[in-house]
Amino acid sequence: MKVKEILKVTKGKMLFGNEELEVENFSKDTRTIQKGDIYIGIKGEKFDGSNFWNQALDAGATAVIISNIQISKEEKEKYKDKTIIQVEDTFEALYEIAKYKRSLYNIPVIAVTGSVGKTSTKDIIASVVSQKYKTLKTEGNNNNNIGLPLTILKLKDHEALVVEMGMNHFGEISLLTNIAKPTLAVITNIGTSHIGNLGSRENILKAKLEILEGMKIPRVIINNDNDLLHKWYEENKEKIEIHTYGINNSSDVIAEKIELGEEKSKFVVKTSSEKVNIDVPVGGEHFVYNALCGFMVGKVLGLTAKEIQNGISKFELTKKRMDIRVLKNGATLINDSYNASYESMKASLKYLSSRTDLRKIAVLGDMLELGDFSKELHEKVGEEVANDNIDVLICRGEFAKNIISKANKNKKTQCILLQNNEEILSKLQEILKEGDGVLIKASNGMKFYEICQKL
16 A cells, blocks of 8 residues: 555545655554554544554654644654554545545455354354465454554455454444445354343344444344344344354254364354364354354355365464463363353353363453443352352452352352452462462453463
8 A cells, every 4th residue: 555545545644755666564663663664643532642653763764644744854854764644634645545445345244243252253263264365364352443544554465354343432334334335244243242231132122233334235143042043143144144053043054963172162163055074173152153154154154064164173362262271280171261251151151160170260350331230140140150150259340149049049158258360369379279270350441451460
């Protein structure tokens, strides 16, 4: 992409530089700038990235996109071989450049959203699609108004793009989908994540369905076992191209003969025309759903059953999402510390419960952004703990007592309330031994990943 193209789509002004300059890699972080990058100064909560334009150039950037910055004569002389682009709003500039980049590619673009399971489903889909196409995917969970456009700007000779779209308010997915212009949308489920902001699961569905706004021809894949998605499917199946997957409800692809192992699972996918054996390299029923979704995406894109099988069997999870490793003391750590909702808590506890080879220890913290639903949903997590026969429950947070109030109805569960992460780490170091399994899960704001790093 040439600087003159950036100037055209952003309506920016080149203060000085070379409009014929070819730029390829975009960066918003001066700490990771590579030689030849173009830096875009994004305004954050604490800092305005435009203020670091000179640091970016010193670090090797050939061009910068900034707003509202005065440049001295001395700086003009120092950076005369560089290119400075001034725009009114760097966020809007980022969006417009990403939209332009997307418009240059006539490729499958799969957009994934949902209350839980977005990142792991995205990882499986990308692994499947990459069996046929050179595929770019969202790294980690860079699923917001900065991460998504920066992902699109990484497109080079790719033949497919898989992006994740997150939100916690109305209008956010609308913005993302109008940048990415997906050709296929995936909605994994509608749960309670961010219900404090949106008020009801029905409103969460409405916000997720904004994904259709950016599609020329709506094509959607949904989890047909989710009650709200199933209802939406029944109401819209005559108007929109909808593909379904599930275990319980009749769907286009169904999982049968499910064998849930400790570290992997097997099942048979049944379609209208074939049955296919699937191996998933991760335990837990929720990964069966993710694999079913990957299978459905593969089918819609015309992959063979063999290609889909290979893609699912080779997929790797993003770190901090059911990241399982054995500690030096022989205990098994299940690090699911990145985020938490009632639905993902339930799924992770169910997986821990299935590990009959382990003493089951759950370290649970607050689920954030639940608003008026916080007390009720934390109590429901406590009920899951009681039902899943967890041996030791360690809790911390504002709503820890609500989890414990229901969990201690199972008299076999030892419940421990602690005040901070240091106390949790100390307690785990004291009690963990070979043969234990410890699940660590909370919303990212609880910083439980720090506990995992120190174990």
